[in-house]
Amino acid sequence: MHTNCPHCGKRYDHQLNDAWLIVCPSCHQEITSVGIKDDKAFHMPDDWSVIQIGTTGTYKGQSFIVCGRIRFQMKYDFRNLWCARYGDKTIWIGQSLESVGYFTPPFAPYPYQFENIRAGLLIEFSDKIKLKCEMIESCLSVHYEGEIAEYPFPDARVAIIQASNTARNTVLIFTNPGGRQHFLWGELMLVYGVSFEKVRTFAEWESVK
Amino acid sequence: MGISEVTQHTCPKCKHVNTPVGKALTIALTCKNCNLYFCPLTGVYDQFTNKETPVLPIGAKGNIDGVNYRVMGFSVKREQKYRYIWHEYFLFNPASGIAFLTVYDGNWNFLKPYAKHPWSYGGFVSEPTIEQGKFRLYAKYKAQVLFASGEFFTDIVEATESSTHYEHIDPPYILTFEDNSKHLSAYLGEYISPGDVASAFSMDKSSLPAKNGKGYTQPNWFSFDEGAFLRVTGITLVLTVLLQIFLTSNSADQLVYEGHFDQSTLNGQKMFTTPAFELKGGVKNVQFDLSAPVSNDWFFAEYELVNDKTGEDYVFTNEIEYYYGYEDGESWNEGSTKAEAFLSSIPEGTYHINIYPEFSMTNHTFDVTVRRDVPFYSNFYIFIFVLLLIPAGFYFYKHKLEVARWEDSDYSPYYKFDDE
Numbered sequence: 001m002h003t004n005c006p007h008c009g010k011r012y013d014h015q016l017n018d019a020w021l022i023v024c025p026s027c028h029q030e031i032t033s034v035g036i037k038d039d040k041a042f043h044m045p046d047d048w049s050v051i052q053i054g055t056t057g058t059y060k061g062q063s064f065i066v067c068g069r070i071r072f073q074m075k076y077d078f079r080n081l082w083c084a085r086y087g088d089k090t091i092w093i094g095q096s097l098e099s100v101g102y103f104t105p106p107f108a109p110y111p112y113q114f115e116n117i118r119a120g121l122l123i124e125f126s127d128k129i130k131l132k133c134e135m136i137e138s139c140l141s142v143h144y145e146g147e148i149a150e151y152p153f154p155d156a157r158v159a160i161i162q163a164s165n166t167a168r169n170t171v172l173i174f175t176n177p178g179g180r181q182h183f184l185w186g187e188l189m190l191v192y193g194v195s196f197e198k199v200r201t202f203a204e205w206e207s208v209k
Numbered sequence: 210m211g212i213s214e215v216t217q218h219t220c221p222k223c224k225h226v227n228t229p230v231g232k233a234l235t236i237a238l239t240c241k242n243c244n245l246y247f248c249p250l251t252g253v254y255d256q257f258t259n260k261e262t263p264v265l266p267i268g269a270k271g272n273i274d275g276v277n278y279r280v281m282g283f284s285v286k287r288e289q290k291y292r293y294i295w296h297e298y299f300l301f302n303p304a305s306g307i308a309f310l311t312v313y314d315g316n317w318n319f320l321k322p323y324a325k326h327p328w329s330y331g332g333f334v335s336e337p338t339i340e341q342g343k344f345r346l347y348a349k350y351k352a353q354v355l356f357a358s359g360e361f362f363t364d365i366v367e368a369t370e371s372s373t374h375y376e377h378i379d380p381p382y383i384l385t386f387e388d389n390s391k392h393l394s395a396y397l398g399e400y401i402s403p404g405d406v407a408s409a410f411s412m413d414k415s416s417l418p419a420k421n422g423k424g425y426t427q428p429n430w431f432s433f434d435e436g437a438f439l440r441v442t443g444i445t446l447v448l449t450v451l452l453q454i455f456l457t458s459n460s461a462d463q464l465v466y467e468g469h470f471d472q473s474t475l476n477g478q479k480m481f482t483t484p485a486f487e488l489k490g491g492v493k494n495v496q497f498d499l500s501a502p503v504s505n506d507w508f509f510a511e512y513e514l515v516n517d518k519t520g521e522d523y524v525f526t527n528e529i530e531y532y533y534g535y536e537d538g539e540s541w542n543e544g545s546t547k548a549e550a551f552l553s554s555i556p557e558g559t560y561h562i563n564i565y566p567e568f569s570m571t572n573h574t575f576d577v578t579v580r581r582d583v584p585f586y587s588n589f590y591i592f593i594f595v596l597l598l599i600p601a602g603f604y605f606y607k608h609k610l611e612v613a614r615w616e617d618s619d620y621s622p623y624y625k626f627d628d629e
Binding site for chain 2 (some may be wrong): 010026045046047048049051058073075076077078097098099118119120131133134135137138140163164165166168188189190199201202204206207208209
């Protein structure tokens, strides 16, 4: 299936079965009609990420190909949420300086409410599962590129909470000022313990000269 | 790929436009014009009064563990309680991520983010255990940033000063944990020698800070598999015990001669001669059990075991002494009325013993018992002693080194032990 960009007319071949937002790789404008108002949201800042659109990898024996990303800039940190085609499904790959997380189910509503949450506290993910909050930060800006599956908070200022447990489960919870919350459920990896293919390389780092 | 927006930050003080090397990752930086430390996203800035020069210049590149890192930032930090100061170098490689080189008293550690710290997702277990080992708390502290230059991927002043820092060690590894209200951060590091740091950055080792004492993560000079060492010792011990049990159970322990001697039967002769007796079973040991009923007295004799066929003789002397008394309200005694003599490797054959006694004025008799192929324990005990002495000496020496390693820690596992 393909679409022509309504702004530049370039052909775009769809990657995901559940695409929600498509940013034209040629003119960096929105092909879909999600209605994100911030023009700068499609001007992705360069952050030295070696993962790029087209990067491939394998998770649990199933290959994936990266199609797009949402980048969350926080005061003291950032999160890249890469969206990838994973067989006939979609997988989110969370990337920070400290870890990589694979999130297979899509965003889902998070039913619990937080009070006075801070890093280090246990949060209740379900009646049986508790996770330790590793990071909580307000998001200052959000950028989008490529093709991504549904993200529930376009144009909204969100806070992001990451929490994990001993079973290496990790959850990313997004909460907006109105108290609506959605989460991604996944598995946490060491940042230097995963490998991708077709990554971006940087000549200036290839020698110590 | 999307637009690669050029990240630029205007210094709030001098208005110089800085283009950070770390691009969008850079959250804090010092202005290249006026050295103001500022965080463009939060508007926080700080002008450090100290001026420090890093030994690894900002922008220097070095290869550690096969990864080409660039020195992005440099900071000087001070622990709040004991006020000791150390330097930190913030390193980056796009493919491998961030890393740190820390140096205190000329001793270096190389650290990388470690998302699997048990405290990051579980309870505060006192001895976090990971693949590299079981770690013990060495330091818990608050810290202050005295100086920073270059670029950082977080506000290091805020992150450092708002956090409680925990350092666990299992040399050569170090596991750190930083806890503040917004982030839990953990790093796993390893001691790196000044020579390796100099080599990584193609520098002369003499340009690095002089090493003062042993680093708290520095491995001991001996490095071998202690588990294998203990296993070999244990196996040798078991084999030795089994061998001794085998030898003991297979020894004949045969009584071959027993005699009582009285000075009155000498009839002017100077020696006693025993009847002939047989020593059988090839080359075996012979034990002499000697006794004399001495009381505050002595008995001395020279013994000559003679092979009747070859004439070969085996000579030894023995003195039996036994004294006792009562002095200053206490009884005392020394010596014994019995003694043992042992001859190893005596060939089989017919033997007799010539005994040349020296009697005192009060004692006139003695007894001799000869046993063949007796179980022998002294070599066994000496071997066991030496076998255990080696690991005991090793662990005593290691203990001393470890006590010294933990000398500066409030959490030394040796402190109370050595203080008592």
